[in-house]
Amino acid sequence: MKSDSKTYVWGLPTRLFHWLLVLSLAGAYVAEESNLTAHVALGYLAGILMIFRLIWGLVGPEYVRFRDFPVGVRSIKQFLSDMRNNGQKHAGHNPAASLVMLGIMLIVLMVVFSGLMTLSQEGGQGLFKSVAIPAGIRFKEVHEFWVQVLIALTVLHLVGLIVDTILHPQTGTLKSMFSGYKSGISGENASMNGFQKFFSFVWIIAPLVAFILTITGPPVLLSEGEEEGQSTETTISEDEAHEQEEENE
Numbered sequence: 001m002k003s004d005s006k007t008y009v010w011g012l013p014t015r016l017f018h019w020l021l022v023l024s025l026a027g028a029y030v031a032e033e034s035n036l037t038a039h040v041a042l043g044y045l046a047g048i049l050m051i052f053r054l055i056w057g058l059v060g061p062e063y064v065r066f067r068d069f070p071v072g073v074r075s076i077k078q079f080l081s082d083m084r085n086n087g088q089k090h091a092g093h094n095p096a097a098s099l100v101m102l103g104i105m106l107i108v109l110m111v112v113f114s115g116l117m118t119l120s121q122e123g124g125q126g127l128f129k130s131v132a133i134p135a136g137i138r139f140k141e142v143h144e145f146w147v148q149v150l151i152a153l154t155v156l157h158l159v160g161l162i163v164d165t166i167l168h169p170q171t172g173t174l175k176s177m178f179s180g181y182k183s184g185i186s187g188e189n190a191s192m193n194g195f196q197k198f199f200s201f202v203w204i205i206a207p208l209v210a211f212i213l214t215i216t217g218p219p220v221l222l223s224e225g226e227e228e229g230q231s232t233e234t235t236i237s238e239d240e241a242h243e244q245e246e247e248n249e
Helices: 012-034 036-059 073-084 095-123 139-167 173-179 194-215 226-248
Strands: 006-008 181-183
Touching: 012 036, 012 173, 012 194, 036 095, 036 194, 073 095, 095 139, 139 173, 173 181
Parallel strands: none
Antiparallel strands: 006 181
């Protein structure tokens, strides 16, 4: 069914995913120094949410599928032309938002993966605790790098949202992430079949269960940093040298 006034674009599962991801990433960033167990639990939450989102991009309804992301050269050129003419023709993600969202999905996975490798390397815990760690790689530094990239993409996403709100206030892009509806755009209303409803239920429940099991489980602890270990080894070496000098005297 087509609607020229309002179009139902973002279903409830997509909106729940969006805000749960925002909360999990922001919470993990805040909890990194104060509560490592909460940091890891929120990381699991974000990672599982993202894995399901990738599958949702293949089996989900209109507008959330990757094939509906207008990232072709022609679509980008048309989008830039529409911006100059103050027009808006994309019910779902526009080309710029599509590129940023794909980037965020990829970087979140890199953040979670590097975090799990850090947990294995420095704490001997997590999903990858039995994986052989490549020599010479400090995954904590890799993790921090991808976090910074994610922050940059998030800022870009927010800037794009502000620009879209200024140029196309009638569309209600920000409001659509709460209500699901965009205004003034003609398009098919998104709908879900039985499989998609079941999948979306599992999609939301599974990461929440992982979060609860982690946050209520044994505390996450990391070993001392490499720099501290090197300092201890240096102290021991100096003591041994001093004892050797006394023996020679």
